[in-house]
Amino acid sequence: MIELKTKQEIEEMKPAGRFVGRILKELKAMSKPGVNLLDLDNHVKERIQSRKGATSCYVDYAPDFGTGPFAHYICLSVNDAVLHGVPFDYDLKDGDLLSLDLAINVDGWVGDSAISFVVGDDADPEDLRLIKTTEDALAAGIAQAQPGNRLGDISAAIGEVAHENGYSVNLDFGGHGVGRIMHGDPHVPNDGTPHHGYKLRPGLVIAIEPWFLATTDEIFQDPKDGWTLRSADGSRGAHSEHTIAITEDGPVILTSRD
Structure with a gap:
């Protein structure tokens, strides 16, 4: 069921989003060779343990797309790994x-966000192009998150950026509703048809998360960790995500890393 948040509830979600954004910024600075x-x-x-009211959304999380409960506090995907x-x-x-x-619950509300980057100084230009495409697709999706638009407008904007840059799109995993839980309705595909789907309304809070692979759209689940x-095909992947709230004045990013 799709739930719309009140203006007050959106305000109450902002601390979780800021906390997630701040930690991602810290982790990027920490991620050096070695x-x-x-x-x-x-x-x-x-x-998380030092923040009053904060709990992990990942520890003991056991959806049907994983194998057993997740036992860590963040998803870290390297090179040919792209999600989970x-x-x-x-x-x-x-x-x-x-x-x-990273997704964290603070005082009953969830913030969910993702970033990709190259570690160190030896960056392959193709990796940088892939990362930038996910970032551009995220920006394009957010720009379409306007009251009166349709969910398909967000999806189509994401897909258009991918296709323009030569990447195909996997539709198995995409964005989702965010609120008291990490994954809720609606599902937000990373490609779609403009002017179709759920009509966007003020109060809708969703995670928009483009992810692409360099030379394929096919994935498999690592049997070692489930x-x-x-x-x-072993090619690299990148992933960008923000939790946003749709308001009467347009989209508001709740997981800003500024």
């Missing part, structure tokens, strides 16, 4: 493409 993924996960754990990456004992290397996906989604 840093272990488990250290990044532990930083999130410590930040399970932190493990791995030291980051110069040139790794790292995606961070969670991490990897490209079928």
Whole structure:
């Protein structure tokens, strides 16, 4: 069921969004060659435990698309991994493409956001182009999150950016409603048809999250951890996400990292 938030409830969601955005900014600064993924996960754990009213949305999360409960505080996806990456004992290397996906509940409300970037100084131009495409697609989707538009307008804007840059789109996973829970209605596909679908109204809060792979749209679930989604051909992936609220004055980003 799609739930609309009051103006007051949107205000109450802002602390969770700011907290998530702040931690992602910290983690990006920490992600240097030689840093272990488990250290990044532990930083999130410590930040959550030090914040009154904050709880992890990931620890013990057990949806039907995973294998057993998730046991970590953040999703960390490296190189050919693009979604649901399970932190493990791995030291980051110069040139790794790292995606961070973080959702935290603060005082009963969820903030959900993701960023991708290249670790160190040895950045492949194609990795940077892939990352920028997800960021541009996110901006295009947010721009369409206007009252009176349709959900398909957001999806179509995301897909158009992907296709213009030569990337195909996987529709298995996309954006979603956000509120008291991390994943709610509506589903927000990363491609679609303009002027179709649910009519956008003030009070709708959604996560918009374009993710693309360099040379395929096919993924598989890593059998070793039962969670991490990897490209079928070994090519790299990138992921960008914000939680936004649709208001009478247009979209408001709740997970800003400014």
